[in-house]
Amino acid sequence: MVIEEFLVGEEVSFIALTDGVSVLALEPTQDHKTVNDNDQGPNTGGMGAYCDGRILDAFRQELVMAQVIRPAIAQMRAEGTPSTGFLYAGLMMTAQGPKVVEFNAAWRPGNAGINASHGVGL
Numbered sequence: 469m470v471i472e473e474f475l476v477g478e479e480v481s482f483i484a485l486t487d488g489v490s491v492l493a494l495e496p497t498q499d500h501k502t503v504n505d506n507d508q509g510p511n512t513g514g515m516g517a518y519c520d521g522r523i524l525d526a527f528r529q530e531l532v533m534a535q536v537i538r539p540a541i542a543q544m545r546a547e548g549t550p551s552t553g554f555l556y557a558g559l560m561m562t563a564q565g566p567k568v569v570e571f572n573a574a575w576r577p578g579n580a581g582i583n584a585s586h587g588v589g590l
Contacts, residue, residue, distance in 0.1 A: 475569070477562035480523060484537045484557075488550030491541055493533055496523040524561070532559065532566050540571065 481497045497519045503509035524532070536557050544551045551573055558570040 475560040475562055475567050477560045477567070480559045480561055481517065482532050482537065482557045482559055484555050485553070486541050486551055486555055488541070488545055488552050491533070491537055493529060493537065495519045495521065496529065498523055528561065532557070536566055536568060
């Protein structure tokens, strides 16, 4: 059985670096998904990414940290499988708050490169 919920909001890629205890959030990023400017044309599934300080304000970044990232890191540690490296949360920012679409864990996820070019040292 698959249960789905239609989510209305803005899609955000939120990446954090962790040693399994401490967590450092990188700047939020977004994927380019349509072929043409102004969100026109077919969805391509990603044509690059960009990092812009306007994607999430400080309040919404802390909301993601408090409701998604820190609890996920704490739960993995509690289960004896602490996460080290990058934790990627694909989110939909809805009127009810952040909703997790997907998690990925890696030493260096693809969207982290956009943070490096934006001046965030990795």
